[in-house]
Amino acid sequence: MRRDYADGMVPFQGYGRLTRSTTLALLTAAAILLAEWADLLPDKTMLAVHTGCQIYVLLRVMRARVSPAYLLLWGPLAWFFPLSTALLHFIFGGRKHSSLADAKKEVNRVAWRLSDEPDFGGNRFRLLGDRDGRDTLEELRRQIKGAKRRISLSTYILSDDAVGREIVSLLTARAKEGIAVRLLVDAIGSFGIPLRLCRPLQRAGGKVARFNPALPTQGKGSANWRNHRKIAVFDGTSAVIGGQNLGLRYMGDKPSNRRFRDCSFLIEGPTAAAIERVFIADWCQATDEPPMTFATLLRERPPHVGQARVEVVSSGPDCEGDPLWETYVKLFSNCKRSITVVTPYFVPDRTLFTLLATAAHAGRHVKIMVPRRSDHRLLDLARRWYLRTLREAGAEILFFKPDVLHAKLVIVDDAQLVVGSANLDMRSLFLNYEIGAVVRDPAAVAEVGALIAGWETESTRYTEDLYRRSRTLTGRIIEAVSKVISPLL
Numbered sequence: 001m002r003r004d005y006a007d008g009m010v011p012f013q014g015y016g017r018l019t020r021s022t023t024l025a026l027l028t029a030a031a032i033l034l035a036e037w038a039d040l041l042p043d044k045t046m047l048a049v050h051t052g053c054q055i056y057v058l059l060r061v062m063r064a065r066v067s068p069a070y071l072l073l074w075g076p077l078a079w080f081f082p083l084s085t086a087l088l089h090f091i092f093g094g095r096k097h098s099s100l101a102d103a104k105k106e107v108n109r110v111a112w113r114l115s116d117e118p119d120f121g122g123n124r125f126r127l128l129g130d131r132d133g134r135d136t137l138e139e140l141r142r143q144i145k146g147a148k149r150r151i152s153l154s155t156y157i158l159s160d161d162a163v164g165r166e167i168v169s170l171l172t173a174r175a176k177e178g179i180a181v182r183l184l185v186d187a188i189g190s191f192g193i194p195l196r197l198c199r200p201l202q203r204a205g206g207k208v209a210r211f212n213p214a215l216p217t218q219g220k221g222s223a224n225w226r227n228h229r230k231i232a233v234f235d236g237t238s239a240v241i242g243g244q245n246l247g248l249r250y251m252g253d254k255p256s257n258r259r260f261r262d263c264s265f266l267i268e269g270p271t272a273a274a275i276e277r278v279f280i281a282d283w284c285q286a287t288d289e290p291p292m293t294f295a296t297l298l299r300e301r302p303p304h305v306g307q308a309r310v311e312v313v314s315s316g317p318d319c320e321g322d323p324l325w326e327t328y329v330k331l332f333s334n335c336k337r338s339i340t341v342v343t344p345y346f347v348p349d350r351t352l353f354t355l356l357a358t359a360a361h362a363g364r365h366v367k368i369m370v371p372r373r374s375d376h377r378l379l380d381l382a383r384r385w386y387l388r389t390l391r392e393a394g395a396e397i398l399f400f401k402p403d404v405l406h407a408k409l410v411i412v413d414d415a416q417l418v419v420g421s422a423n424l425d426m427r428s429l430f431l432n433y434e435i436g437a438v439v440r441d442p443a444a445v446a447e448v449g450a451l452i453a454g455w456e457t458e459s460t461r462y463t464e465d466l467y468r469r470s471r472t473l474t475g476r477i478i479e480a481v482s483k484v485i486s487p488l489l
Contacts, residue, residue, distance in 0.1 A: 053082035119270040122304025125444045129263030133251030147234045150180040154231040156189035159247025172201045181206035186227045187213040209286045228432040237302045239272040260406035271310040308441035316433035325429045338365040342409040346383045347425040366395035371405040397462035
């Protein structure tokens with residue numbers, strides 16, 4: 001039974017319901033562990049339990065679309081520590097959740113009751129990509145102040161700093177004016193954010209929720225499933241998406257040497273409504289609000305305001321298949337001339353890596369741009385083999401030097417552009433809740449291409465001795481271990 005909160009408020013803690021299956025699993029595991037510790041069960045019984053746990057873990061791991069080397073992480077653990085590993089995988093493992101997929105279908109069913117398919121044409125598309133993220137912050141300010149009916153905002157990280165506090169303050173002011181404000185933050189990405197940061201917004205009538213708390217008794221599904229989407233939708237007619245979280249590390253009025261180099265995009269037109277539907281599905285999952293609550297909103301159809309075609313692609317445990325991964329497979333397979341990839345973390349699965357290597361071998365211009373050093377050292381180690389092998393295949397590898405490059409951009413044949421929140425790594429493609437947009441507009445592609453060209457002037461190219469240390473035995477072992485562990489990060 002769904003909880004009812006006074007004045008429509010959603011508790012900031014975002015505690016989910018204690019499911020019967022979760023309760024039973026935890027109690028059973030605790031009982032077995034206690035019995036084993038106290039030596040109360042016969043050896044044959046424990047052998048059967050251990051074998052069952054090992055089979056459970058291995059079957060679940062083998063079903064995941066990750067590197068086969070992933071077995072090297074869970075296999076030994078399941079062999080030597082079957083009970084604890086099975087419990088650990090129950091909490092952190094898995095990739096899909098059928099009930100979540102059904103819930104998302106219900107959102108789409110309500111949305112498309114009056115139409116057979118979404119309208120992705122007739123949009124205006126604008127890059128927000130200055131060096132310090134000031135234009136993104138300014139656009140968010142403008143959109144928040146100009147919203148007439150509702151504001152829907154989702155972020156992975158909400159920082160307790162000048163930017164985070166300003167955004168919450170602006171949202172609070174609009175909520176006091178009667179604007180429907182919903183703020184969704186990931187429970188892990190925004191872990192430790194003080195309650196006082198969002199209490200004024202809640203008191204003003206805004207709604208705040210945490211997405212998928214980590215404890216299995218609170219969240220829905222694996223604690224490893226994080227909502228990495230960055231979405232801001234205003235009145236269902238304009239939206240901002242990209243890789244920038246709400247914090248000084250990503251945007252601000254004053255230049256900062258510690259700021260990530262990143263970008264976002266303003267989309268105005270019918271596609272903004274499609275982005276809002278992704279937010280609503282996430283909101284319903286986090287709060288247990290039924291999709292019919294948003295029936296009127298979901299059926300709105302914004303007018304055409306431009307010429308850009310922008311298709312929304314959402315991916316995650318609530319989706320059938322892996323839509324973002326499938327999008328990249330299709331684009332890379334059909335490449336005729338060039339592929340440009342900009343990503344902070346480059347740990348692709350075998351299929352995408354093979355497509356990139358094949359394109360490079362076939363004479364296509366494959367360009368991979370990554371930061372010289374990211375904020376995840378282990379992922380930097382994991383990417384070495386991929387980059388070195390692609391360089392040997394003929395790809396151009398660029399290392400961005402000044403700052404941590406955090407942008408996520410893909411351009412194919414100078415004709416199609418993919419933007420959004422997803423990195424080109426297995427976590428983004430197969431585990432996280434992510435959102436992307438496929439843009440087919442010559443002006444937009446050219447504008448982003450010019451941005452990347454400017455970054456190239458601040459980058460160094462791969463040299464033969466750049467990763468010479470990785471060719472040592474120790475270096476290769478570190479690479480292998482990093483590749484195995486990287487999907488968990």
